[in-house]
Amino acid sequence: xxxxxFIGLGNMGHPMAANLVKAGHxxxxxxxxxxxxxxxxxxxxxxxxxxxxxxxxxxxxxxMLPAGKHVLSVHEDIAPAMKKGALLIDCSTIDVGSARAAxxxxxxxxxxxxxxxxxxxxxxxxxxxxxxxxxxxxxxxxAAEPVxxxxxxxxxxxxxxxxxxxxxxxxxxxxxxxMIGVGEAFVLAEKLGLSHQALFDVASTSSGQCWSLTTYxxxxxPVPTSPANRDYAPGFAAALMLKDLRxxxxxxxxxxxxxxxxxxxAQLYALFESAGNGGKDFSGIVNFLRGK
Numbered sequence: 001x002x003x004x005x006f007i008g009l010g011n012m013g014h015p016m017a018a019n020l021v022k023a024g025h026x027x028x029x030x031x032x033x034x035x036x037x038x039x040x041x042x043x044x045x046x047x048x049x050x051x052x053x054x055x056x057x058x059x060x061x062x063x064m065l066p067a068g069k070h071v072l073s074v075h076e077d078i079a080p081a082m083k084k085g086a087l088l089i090d091c092s093t094i095d096v097g098s099a100r101a102a103x104x105x106x107x108x109x110x111x112x113x114x115x116x117x118x119x120x121x122x123x124x125x126x127x128x129x130x131x132x133x134x135x136x137x138x139x140x141x142x143a144a145e146p147v148x149x150x151x152x153x154x155x156x157x158x159x160x161x162x163x164x165x166x167x168x169x170x171x172x173x174x175x176x177x178x179m180i181g182v183g184e185a186f187v188l189a190e191k192l193g194l195s196h197q198a199l200f201d202v203a204s205t206s207s208g209q210c211w212s213l214t215t216y217x218x219x220x221x222p223v224p225t226s227p228a229n230r231d232y233a234p235g236f237a238a239a240l241m242l243k244d245l246r247x248x249x250x251x252x253x254x255x256x257x258x259x260x261x262x263x264x265x266a267q268l269y270a271l272f273e274s275a276g277n278g279g280k281d282f283s284g285i286v287n288f289l290r291g292k
Contacts, residue, residue, distance in 0.1 A: 001025050004147060005055035005082075006045065007074055008064035008092070009036040012118070015125040016064065016091070016151045018043035022128075023150035030054040052081040060087040060147045067243075068098025075102050079109040087143045088113045091132070093169075093240075095247050096162040097254075103136065103161040112140040115161065116148065117168035121236045129153035133171070135164035169251055172244040176265040176282070179212040183286035186219050190290075196221055218283040232284035239278035242269040 001024040006017040009031035020027050021044035029045040030053070031037050041047045048054040055061045055078045065071050071092050079088065088106045090099065090113075099115040106113035114136040124130045132148050132155045134141055141157045148155050158167045185208070189199045200222035204214050216235075217223035227235045234240075245266035252259045272278075272288045 002059040002147065003028065003057055005029075005058035005061035005078070006040075006064075007031070007051050007054060007061065007078065009033075009040040009045070010064070011122050012091075012125045013064035014040045014043065014045070015122070016062070016130070017045050019125075019128045019150045020062075020147075021045060025147075025150075028054045028056075028058060051078050054078075055082050055086075058082065058086060060089060060143070062089045062091055062147070065090075065092045065094075067092070068094035068101075071102050072098055072105070075105045079105050079111060082109065082111055084110040086111055087140065087147065089144055089147060090115050091118055093117045093172075093244060093247070094165060096165045096169075096251055099135065099165040100162040112137070112143055113161070114140050114144045115164040116144065116155075117164055119168065119171060120153070121234075123235070124153070125151070132156065133158050133164040133167040135159060135162050135166070137161075165247075166251070169244055169248040172241065173248040173259065173262045173265070175212065176241050176245050176269065177261045178210050179216070179218065179283055180265055180268060180285060180289070182210065182212045183218050183283075183289045186286060187289050212283070216283055218286040227281035227283055228286075232281040232287075234279070234281040236282050237278065238269060238272055238280050238282045238284065241282035242266065242273050242278070245269055 003026045004020055006027050006029040009029050017027050017029055027045045028048050029040045030048045030051050037047045071090055071094055088111050090102055103113045114134050116132045116134040118130040118132055120130040128151055130152050132152050134157050158164050196219045217226045218228050220228045248262050249266050272285050
């Protein structure tokens with residue numbers, strides 16, 4: 001088993017680190033928030049005093065951080081402290097440009113590197129069923145697979161540096177758009193006197209079926225495990241969906257891609273967040289579509 005450094009032990013990071021511990025790895029963790037360190041410590045993570053200490057002697061290091069600026073700052077700090085040939089895995093969701101800059105920092109210090117953002121939310125992190133979208137060299141990906149496997153339901157090599165982030169923002173643009181579409185359909189059904197269950201029973205087995213409907217139905221009842229049955233407690237917060245949609249729009253503008261539905265979805269989620277709903281699950285946008 002390996003020694004793994006883990007930087008960023010928040011809602012996603014600490015269950016991911018806990019699954020690495022369960023797989024038999026020694027995990028050295030650090031987070032700026034004391035409560036996160038305490039939670040990780042109760043799950044077998046060896047709590048370290050700072051990021052540089054967490055990566056000392058590690059065969060691989062995983063980072064799970066809020067934004068590109070944080071990733072680059074932390075990578076600049078920890079890369080010189082890592083042993084040559086070690087692996088640096090960034091699981092944050094950030095812009096493609098920052099991801100590629102992080103790879104460059106790793107290469108400068110003789111490290112292998114992978115950008116490997118995740119899909120599956122807090123539930124997937126706890127269950128060890130996350131989907132990892134990995135970008136980097138074949139050599140780095142081969143080294144990363146045994147590290148990612150205890151946290152994963154699926155690991156996909158998406159190509160060169162930054163392509164993991166590219167896959168993530170494209171996937172989440174689909175998700176944001178489709179959730180709005182499903183929400184609009186339920187709002188229309190309500191106006192037409194069609195019950196939630198009737199629409200679900202038809203659409204979930206017809207051409208309108210999609211993950212936003214069949215797994216994460218935005219109204220209470222048809223899918224008992226969806227956040228709609230828990231007053232839209234996240235799952236995946238609307239603020240995080242907005243972040244990903246904005247990353248997709250930045251990428252579309254820089255690459256010249258035309259994404260009108262993605263742009264509209266970003267605007268709707270921005271309005272939803274500005275109304276004080278950033279901490280609600282993103283599926284709660286159905287209430288915004290109702291005019292609430």
